[in-house]
Amino acid sequence: MPNGLSISSRDLRDALIGLVPNAAALLVSSWILAGLEIAHWWWAFAVAAVTAGFDALVRPTLRLIAGFAGAITALVLGLSAQVALITAALVLVPGVYVSGVEAAAQALLLVALLAAVTRWLVGVNDSSYIVADLIRRGESRRRRRGRPVDEDDPCGVVIVQIDGLPYPLLGNGIVSGVLPTLSRWVRSGSHEMTPWWAQVPSTTPASQAGILHGRNDGIPAFRWYEKDTGRLVVANRPDDAATIEARLSDGHGLLADGGVSVSNMFSGDAPTALMVMSRAARRGDLGPGSSYIRFFFSPFVLARALVLTVAEIVKELYQGRQQRVRGIEPRIRRRGSYVALRGLTNVVLRDLNVALVAEHMMAGAPVIYVDFVDYDEIAHHAGVMRPESMDALAGIDLVLHTLQRVADAAPRNYEFVVLSDHGQSQGATFRQLTGRTLEAAVREHSGAASAVAETGDVEGWGPLNALLTDVLATARPKTRRALRRMDRADEAGVIVGPQRSGPADLSERPELVVVGSGNLGLVWFPRLPGRVTVETFTEQHPGLIPGLLTEPGIAFVVADSARGPLVLGRSGVRVLLEDVVEGHDPLSGFGPRAAADLLRVAEMKVAPDLYVHSTLHARTGEVHAFEELVGSHGGLGGWQNQAVLVHPAGWEIDEDLLDRSVPGEEMLYGAGSVHQQLVRWLERIGARRAEPVDGVPGPGRRHLTDTM
Incomplete structure (x- = not known):
């Protein structure tokens, strides 16, 4: 033979x-x-x-x-x-x-x-079962070839984003043995782990835009109101995500040079984008249907995933009841659509992500970036360190083990980078603390009659929405029109989605828009043109800022003024441009990077008229979300700004990218710095071509040995 x-x-x-x-x-x-x-x-x-x-x-x-x-x-x-x-x-x-x-x-x-x-x-390992035939065939090809992969061939990179994983929890997981794969990598010395600072807003759209495209200016939260257009922009809706990416992309994103983007909010300019929110509504940019065959067709794989989804739903019902019976605090109501969402994200989407990544690894893709949302979604509802959240984290660690096995059988060598887009903090919600929503508090203190409130949980449905839109966007035009109608909502004069602008007549707009983004609240007065200043608030809504600062759970508000953005607390003011404190510093306890973070977002063109920030418990690090989530992120405090970067040990972080503004701390500051570092690493190992600047090759053309 x-x-x-x-x-x-x-x-x-x-x-x-x-x-x-x-x-x-x-x-x-x-x-x-x-x-x-x-x-x-x-x-x-x-x-x-x-x-x-x-x-x-x-x-x-x-x-x-x-x-x-x-x-x-x-x-x-x-x-x-x-x-x-x-x-x-x-x-x-x-x-x-x-x-x-x-x-x-x-x-x-x-x-x-x-x-x-x-x-x-x-x-x-369930994940191994999904791609077992791929691994077997890859190993057989290597054995028949009789030699390993040519070491001179460029190395590929798989970048795995564990959504919402805080750096301190990574350390706990490694020490406790909950994360055996990551523990083996770190303990063996093959990889190093380091924190990086996720700036405000510490949310997925801001961080992923920065990591994948190098910029996240113009993203003040997970969702925001734009006075120019009269629209509420929600980052995990396909058309809005496409609009955001169009504003930020220069065509040279992290994945532009032959990369693959899987289950992300933005594409990173990848030629192949699968279940990517910004590409989901555009049929011409859909990933090839052949990529899904392994999952949709392989005998028993999809059926098994559906069976396990039901089992996950039953497990959620049991664990939610256990929290209530045992009186665990803080906790929130864990029923309704979230129960189904947990089953779908923790089983179907995870398995599909594994199948898609493995498929493209075996095809030799140079760079693959994939986002696993399992931990983040469960931690939102169960708590940051609760057993079910740690189980989800352990499941993603098993995925890393499977992908390492795929890498061993792949036609090229692969290195792994594991990162998170932000951390996560915990605490009772603002509503649990005060008995009412932020919208109710703002309406009372401002006297506004008509209001639009967006404080429900929309983040978790993003990946599933991307999958459904990705699949259904290839349907008939009539079906696609129906999907677009489902993605719009007319409420009090606000149009959700970029299909059309809001009312041109200011009098037809709602008097007030209130949005929750973790423990960061955003307030707009759409009938007042431009950015509303403290002076205007004092004149037209004199009780608003003083009233909000008397609310339990609110530490400070940020508003514009004649002196620039101000941070106003109960007993003091911080002038951000001048870095001057009058009275007690309202940012005391929020860390040395708080002022710089807030100044950056306060100067954005799309910044709200008023940022509202929750208190921070000095001993427990707990914050209070303005959404009904026990685990949250978006502002400052706790672990939400402490993101993760795990990288091969030989890939040192460049000195010029490290922030040293805080004595005794050196770290990458902001998602844009992470993007720069990833681009340099990819260029140095040949997984990406270095982009010349003014005819001069970029710094990525240096060899790795030049920085070791």
Whole structure:
């Protein structure tokens, strides 16, 4: 047999190991389902083998079709093909009887359930199961080639964002053993861990824009009102995300040179963008449907994910009840849509992300950036260090282990960078503390009659929204129009989304707009043109600022004035431009970087008329979100500004990028600095071409050894 087609004993062993769980599950299914009979146990192995063979034969054709027809075709083909494949295998194998397609579909779901339970009992990594065939084929190719990857080939990089992971919690997870993969990397010396400072607003859109595009000016929060257009911009809505990226992108983002962006808010100018919010509504920029085939078509993978999603929902209901029964504080109500959201983000989206990243690693993509939101979403509702949040973090650590296995089988060497976009802080909400919302407090102290409040949780639905839009955007024009209508909301004269401007007549706009972004509140008076100053507030709403500062849970407000932005506290004022404090410093306790952070956002063109910031508990570091979230981020205080950067040990952080404004501390300050460092690393290892500046090659053309 030619060497290229030879099959080793290890290949056979790996294939057999892959068949055992499915064969066992098929056998048990025959005992349970009336429409499925298997004469002898060995026929179950035959069905599993035929299923795997059909998968190998049919998948290339499906991939080709989906590549032309898009993601929705991949979904439809995949679901149909899984049922057809298992039906064909059951019909063709002798000694097996199946009553029809319905029985085959039941068998598919039951096998997925039993195989998932079996793997859980024996401790098999679920993520490895998703890409096991990729890993086996990659390892076989390497063994047949008889030599490792050419070390002279440029190295690829996989950048994994663990959304919302605070640096102190990373340290705890490594020491406690909750994160064995990251612990092994750090303890072995292959990687180093360092914090970086996530500036206000410490939110995903601001940080991802900075990391992926090098800029995040013009993003004052997760959502904000623009007086120029009369719109409320929400960063995780596809059209708004596209508008934001268009404002920031220069075409040379982090992933511009052949990179792949997976499950992010922005593309980083990647040629391939999958489940990326800023690209989701534009069919021409959708990722190829063939990328989804592995997940949508592989036997039992999607069915298993759906089964485990239901299990995750049941687990959430139990854990939420346990918090109530045990009287754990602070806590929030964990019901409604969040229950389903946790199941989808913690299972379906995680598995799909793994499949997409692995697919592009095996294709040799130079740079891949993927965002896992599991921990952030659960920590919002359960708490930063609660058991369910740590379980989600441990699950992402398992993903890193799987991706490392994929890297070992990939056609090029890969290095891993792990980072977070911000940290997260904890505390009772403002409503729990005061008995009312921020909107109610502002209305009372200002006397405003009509108001629009946006203080509900919208962040968690972003990734799922991107997936649905990514898939459904390939549907008929009528369906796409319906999706756009769903993405708009007319309320009190405010249009959500960039499709059209708000009312041109100021009198038709609401008198007040209040937005929550973690423990940072934003207030606009849309009928008052321009930025409203302290002097104007004193004249038109004299009780607003003094009234807010008497509220429990509010530490200070930031407003413009004749002297520039002011931070006003209960017993003092800080003039940010002059760095002068009159009375007691309202930023005392918020850290030495607070003034610089607030000055930056206060000078943005789209800054609110009034920033409202929560108090910070001196001993516990707890803050009070203006959204109903027990874990939050957006402002200052606690761990929310302490983000994570884990990088290969030989990749030193450049001295000129380190901020030394705080004595005794050296760190990357702001997402823009992280972007610069990542670009330099990618250029030095050949994963990205250095962009010349005025005809002179950029600093990234230096070799790594020049900075070691």
